[in-house]
Amino acid sequence: MLELKGVDVYYGKLYILKGINVSVKKGEIVTIIGANGAGKTTTLRTISGLVHPRGGSIYYNGKEITRESSNNIVKMGISHCPEGRQLFPYMTVRENLLLGAYLRNDTNAIKEDMEWVYSIFPILAERQKQIAGTLSGGEQEMLAIGRALMSRPKLLMLDEPSLGLAPIVVDKIFDVIKELNGKGVTILLVEQNANMALEIAHRGYVMETGKISLQGSARELFEDEAVKRAYLGG
Amino acid sequence: MSFLSIGYILQQVANGFILGSIYSLVAIGFSMIFSIIGLINFSHGDILMLGAFSALAFITALHGPIWVVFGMVGVVGFLIGIAIERVAFRPIRSAPQVTGFITSLAISSLIENFGILVLTAQPRSFNIPDYLNGLLNVGAVSFRVIDAIIVALSTTIVISLYMYTKYTRMGMAMRATAQNIDASRLMGINVNRVIMIAFAIGSSLAAIAGLMWGAKFGQISPLMGFLPGLKAFVAAVIGGIRDIRGAVLGGYVLGFSEVLFVGLLPPDMSGYRDAFVFTLLIVILLIKPEGMLGREEEVIK
C-alpha cells in the first residue's frame, strides 16, 4: 500500500533521513520505533508531503506521490495525526473535527462520522463547544485522533500518541487503534513506547540516526536482544 | 459652535466614526496577512492609493452609480493582491520574517514610484458626484451623504467578513491556517490558496478604503498611501493584530483618538498629531504588545 524507496531528506544542510526503505501493506499495523531525533517524525512528515525528499521515491497504491502536495495526499486517503497533537487551539472541539473533514462534501456522512468519533471518545461529545486549547492532554490526543479519522483515512499515521499521557488514557488509545485496524484501517505508528507499540503491531522498523537499523515482525523485534536492551528497558 | 459644547463633541465623535471606519478596513488586511504568514505588509497602504486612483478613473469615465464604482475598485484591489502575492511574496515565503518585510518595502517603493512616473507626484483633486456631497443633519451633527455611505459600507463589510471567516469553509480554513499552518496542510487545506485569498481580500478592502479616503479628504497622490497604511498598522497593533475584531476595534480607537487629539487640544498642537499616533504605537508595543483583544504572543523577548 505504501512504499518508501531510498528516501533522502535534508533540512537545509542537515542530512536527516539517509536512504530509508519502509513498506506498509494493506490492513497492517506497522510501527517505527527509535530514540528521540532518530528521524521518525520526519519520516511521517515526508510521507504526508510537509517535507519533500531530495532523493528516493514514495509510492502509494502503486502511484508515485514523492512530490505531491499535502492536500492531494490527504485526498488520496492518508491521514496524519502529528506529534504534539497540533490542534487548532482557539477553535472548538466541533470545529476541529469539521476541519478534519475539510476535503469532504458529503454533509450527512460527515455528521455520521462525527457521531462515530463521539461514540469512540464520549468525552469529546460532552466538550463539543469547548475551545480545544483548554482540553486536558488526554482529551487533546483523542481529539487529534478523532480529527484524523474525520477524513475517513485508508492509511492512518500516528506520531507518538502516548506522549505525556496517563497510562489509563494510553491503554484506551491503543485499544482504539486496534479497533480501527479491525475495521480495515491500515496503521503506521511511530512510538517511543516500544513495548506498547510492538504489542499491537504486526511488523516494525527500528530507526537510528536517520537509518533503518532493523526490521522484522513484531515478535522478532520483541525478542531481539539489542532491541530489548535499547528500547524495551532490559 | 462653541468649543467643547455637546454639539461640538458629538460632531467630533461622528468624525471619529468616519475616520475609524476607513482605518478599520485597512487594518483588517494587515491583520489577515499577518496572522496567516507573519508578514507586516508594508505595501498595504499603497494598495489604498491604487484603489483611490482607479476609483477616480472609474468615476470620471463612467458617471455610474457609486456602488458600481465601489464594486469595481474592490475587484481591482482583489486582483492586485493576488498579483503581489504571486510575484513577490510566494518566492520568499520560507525566508526569515525580516526578508518578507524588506520585500514589502521594495514593493511599496515600486508602486509609489511607478505612480510618480505615470501620474506625477502632484496631488489631484478627487471629485465625487454632487449628490454625495449633500449635507445631512441629525440633531446638532451634520455630515455628508458620502460620509454616511462610508460608515454604512464599512460596517457591512466588516460584519460580512466576520460571518465569512466564522461560517464558510474557506473562512474556517483561513482561521485554521492562522492558528497552525502545518496542521492545516494535514487537513488537506490548500495553504497557498488560503494565503492568496487572504491577500486578495485584504487588498480589496484597502482599495475600497482608498476610494473612501479620496472621497473624505478630496485629494489623492501617489504617495498618499504611506501614512494611512502605517497608521492602519498601528490600529491593528492597538486592537490585536491576530484577530479581525481586534483590527476593527483598533481602527475605531485610532480614528477617535486622532480626531479628539486634534479637536480637543489647542490648534497649535494639531501639527503633532502623527507624533502622538506613533508614540502611542511605541507605548502599546511596550506595555501590551498583543493589543486590546489579542492573545499573548512573542512580540517581546
Place this chain on the structure above:
Amino acid sequence: MIAGIYTLVILGGISYTMERTLNDYHLTVVEFLGIYVILAVSLALTNSFTGLFSLGHPAFMAIGAYISAILTFPPIRKAIMMPALPHFLANMQLPFCLAVIIGGVIAALSAFIIGFPVLRLRGHYLAVATIGFMIIVQVLITNMNSLTRGPLGINGIYPYTDIWWVYIWVVVTVYTVWRVLNSRFGRAMLAIREDEIAAESLGISLTYFKLFPLVLGAFFAGVAGGLWAHLVTAITPSSFSLPLAFLLVVMLVIGGKSITGAIIGALLIGIVSELLRPLEMATQMYGLTQIVTAIGLLAILIKKPGGIAGSKEINLVSLYKSLKVLR
C-alpha cells in the same frame, strides 16, 4: 598595521588626485558616495551584525544635520531666520568639525533614550517602532518652526564639507566598526544575531549589547547628517524620511552582511542612483531610480539572499601580500 597605513595612504592619494582632477560635480558625487559609505557601515552595526532591523537611521541623521547646521550658522543670520533660539545658541558659532561631532553626540544620546524601551521588541516590530521614531522626529522638526524653520528647512548652510572631511570620517567610521567587530563586543553582537536566547544564557547582557551598536551607529549617522547638511547646503524635514531609510537597507541587503558588503552596497547604489539621476531629469521619468533600486533588491532577495559579499570581508594584509607576489 602596515596594511592599514598602506590603505590610508592609497585612499588619501586617490582623494588628492580626485580633488585635483575632477570637476565640482563629480567631486560632489564622490563626497556623496563617502557619506553613503559612512551611513551604510554604521547601519550595519545594528542591521547586519546584531540582527536588529532598524529603519531609524534617517532620524539620527536629521538630528545631526540640524544640530550641526544651527551650530555653524552665523549669529547674524540666526537672529533673522531662527528668532526663538535660546540665547546661548543664538550667539554661538562653532567650527565645522566640532559642530559635526556635537551633532553626532546628540544623535547618539537620542538613540540611547529611544533604544532603552524599543530594543526589547522583536524582529519587524522593532522595524516598525523605528519607523515610528523616524516620523516622530520628522513631525517635531516640522513643527518647531522657531528653531528649525519648520517645513521650509534651513538653507544657506556654508559648504564646509570637502573631500578631506569625508575621507577622515569614512576612515574613522570603517576603522571603528572594524575594531568593534573584532572585539569582545563584536563577538557578543554576532552571538545575539545568531541566537538571542542562547546569547543571554551565556551571560551576554542583551540590553547593553543591543544598545551599544544602536548608539554607536547613531553617532556616525549624526556625523553623516552633519557632513550631508554642509554639502547640500539646504535641509528640510522631508530629506530624512523613509525613502532614505529604504535606500540604506537596500545597500546592506545587496552588499551582504559584512563591512565589505556594506561598502560595496553603498558604492553600488550610490553610483547607480547618480548615473540614473541625469537620465531621470532628461527623460522626465521621475521615480526611475527608485524603481530600478527596488527591482534590484527584489532580484537579490529571491536569487541571492546573502548579498554580493555574503558575510565575507576583504583581508587587507593578504590582499597586499598577493599584490607583492604579483610584482
